Amino acid sequence: MRLLGILLMAGLLLAATGVQADQVTLVDKGQPTAAIVIAQEPTRAAQLAAAELQWHIEQITGITMPVVKDNRVVRGTQILVGESAATVALGLHSADFKPQEYLVRVRPDVIVLMGRDKDDRQPFDYANHTTWPGWYDEQATTYAAYDFLEKLCDVRWYLPTELGICLPRRPNLAVSEIEIRRVPAMTTRDTWRGGNFPADLCGDSVTGGHPIPPLEPREMKLWWHRLRVVGGEARSANHSLYHYYELYWEPSTNPRLAQLFRGKKPEWFAQGYEGKPPQMCYTNQELIQQVIQEARDYFDRGGYPPEIRQLCNAPQGAKWGENYFAVVPMDNSSYCKCPQCQALLDAQADKQQFSSGHWSDYMFTFVNEIARGIAETHPDKQISAIAYASYAWPPRHVKVEPNVAVSMCLHTRNVYGLSLQDNDHALLDAWFQESPTRPKGVYMYFCFPALNARQQGFRCFPGFFAHSLVKEMQRYHQAGVTAITYEPSYLANGQRSALMDQLEMLIAAKMADDPTMDGNAYIDEFFTRYYGRAA
Incomplete structure (x- = not known):
């Protein structure tokens, strides 16, 4: 049979x-x-x-x-x-x-x-x-x-x-x-590359006395080529303004980089905090004009100038993409307390989940300002934003500009958190309804619970989710998603796991390429061929 x-x-x-x-x-x-x-x-x-x-x-x-x-x-x-x-x-x-x-x-x-x-x-x-x-x-x-x-x-x-x-x-x-x-169906099929696999492909989530060396770069690169997560459209978005601290708050502690300091601009930073502010003041018009100018220079020069890329927490790599410029705040929710910023808080937005719309009006008002400025001079370019944390849902009182691409940060691995999954699915549908034609991406968290394990020094069970991921990839295609990036599981010593997400990495890459693929049949084939008689 x-x-x-x-x-x-x-x-x-x-x-x-x-x-x-x-x-x-x-x-x-x-x-x-x-x-x-x-x-x-x-x-x-x-x-x-x-x-x-x-x-x-x-x-x-x-x-x-x-x-x-x-x-x-x-x-x-x-x-x-x-x-x-x-x-x-x-x-x-x-x-x-x-x-x-x-x-x-x-x-x-x-x-x-x-x-x-x-x-x-x-x-x-x-x-x-x-x-x-x-x-x-x-x-x-x-x-x-x-x-x-x-x-x-x-x-x-x-x-x-x-x-x-x-x-x-x-x-x-x-x-x-x-x-x-x-x-390929999705124009961007990408992975977060902040750390190689260990040479033994196993590694450890707990830091020990004998660190495992990283896998040879050639083997890593062969893997990515064969997986076909290279060669896609460059369309990145991540927290993009950290370098402003060393340009406009205080000089870098590195004497060479300290020379790049342009002068203190305390009014550009979040008001109402002692010491170093956790965010910018996103209603400050001078800040808005500076970011617009930085984006224009970026497109005109083909990326950030070398000196900006040297700064601590500077934008990753030379470019967010030839046609994209990322506008994303710092990775926290301690926003400016000035009256203009606080007025944009959506107090009625649901805050029951990590991904909410509490600050969506505020953040996308800022993103829109940059997008309108870029549309005037570079009408063929896009602003990259992320839908994340307290600004994950579409804003309720602000229409997002058409030249804004949005990448939704979704908890793809947390299949056992049913309310979390329901919220993510509703969020995905809301962005599709907001604009079916808007360029949309998904940033997939494969990194939990391994990130918690690494931070707290324990070994975790990885929590496999391949069959669930097949359904999620189908859902992403139906929602018009054209870009995915997955963040792999963490290990000690700055490495990433090849095994905790092994099958899921394959499913994500292959179904992003071809939505007609039978993902569940591929899973069956994987166990038969990879494990042989042990399957």
């Missing part, structure tokens, strides 16, 4: 992917009958895709398939990776593809794996991850290669390193004729 079920599932998979019965042989009895073809000056994305394709075929068959330039004569099937003279002859140009779009085409004499790539043709070294495409670089040719390996060569990546790779071992390799041309 189980065999019958497997055969039926396989038949459904073949029908769904359009795979035909005709087979194209790539390796026959341990001998290659095909070659990988790249341009004479290939993009870095095409070179990474070709290297990954070659490596995986070698793991499956034991043979090293040749990689040749497109000015060479190839006997047998050509596997065209990335744009080249050969793809141009077929009428296929990388620039004609949409952002993140890719093509997998298998025909008897030629296989095409290509997509929209950044025109970066600098030297590439498979052994040196610093020569690979950047995190947000266009690299859809790699998507084509990974889709080909997954769908047609039966490869799976369940963890970083070879420990997590499942693939067949056989002397022959043939693939079915097929054509797939598509764009």
